Amino acid sequence: MTDDRYLWLARMIGLSGLFLLVFSGIGGVLLASRTAQRMKLFKGKTFTLHRRFSLLGAALFLLHPIPILFAPKTTGGLSLLHVVVPFTAPKQTLWIGLGVVAAYLLLLGQSQKLPNRFFQQHGEIEESFAGVVSNVRQ
Numbered sequence: 001m002t003d004d005r006y007l008w009l010a011r012m013i014g015l016s017g018l019f020l021l022v023f024s025g026i027g028g029v030l031l032a033s034r035t036a037q038r039m040k041l042f043k044g045k046t047f048t049l050h051r052r053f054s055l056l057g058a059a060l061f062l063l064h065p066i067p068i069l070f071a072p073k074t075t076g077g078l079s080l081l082h083v084v085v086p087f088t089a090p091k092q093t094l095w096i097g098l099g100v101v102a103a104y105l106l107l108l109g110q111s112q113k114l115p116n117r118f119f120q121q122h123g124e125i126e127e128s129f130a131g132v133v134s135n136v137r138q
Contacts, residue, residue, distance in 0.1 A: 003071035010071075014064035020057030024050055058110045062103055 027050045030036060065083045068075055076091035086104075087097035 001070070003074040006067040006071035007074055010064050010067040013060050013067070017057045017060030017062075017064060020053050021061060024053040024057055027053065055110070058106055061106060065099070065103075 027046075031047060031050060068078055069080065069083065072078070076089075078089060078091075078096075082089040082096065083100065086100040087093055089096040
């Protein structure tokens, strides 16, 4: 593959991830509305679909720098270090640095949701929270 194709692939992966994150964000706002709460959309496939779009969009967004690593002529020899450490890239330092910071913020946001999603499926959070509340009231 040529460098141009790697860059095109990276852009398409990034744009797909961005589209899914925006779609998930708009869906989350709509699900939080009073109309959605009255219609009880949280229990069905709608809320699950919202969460899956969020995870898939985050995964695509975080994976989109990988094809750029295989295009050294166009990106000025971008290495894994430049993708992991903000503001160290030889070309387009500001934009790549902002992308790295955005990726860290996205990871932080998603990492706080993942344990809750896992434990809610198994019912352990509700039980432990009920136990803490009952101990506080006594």
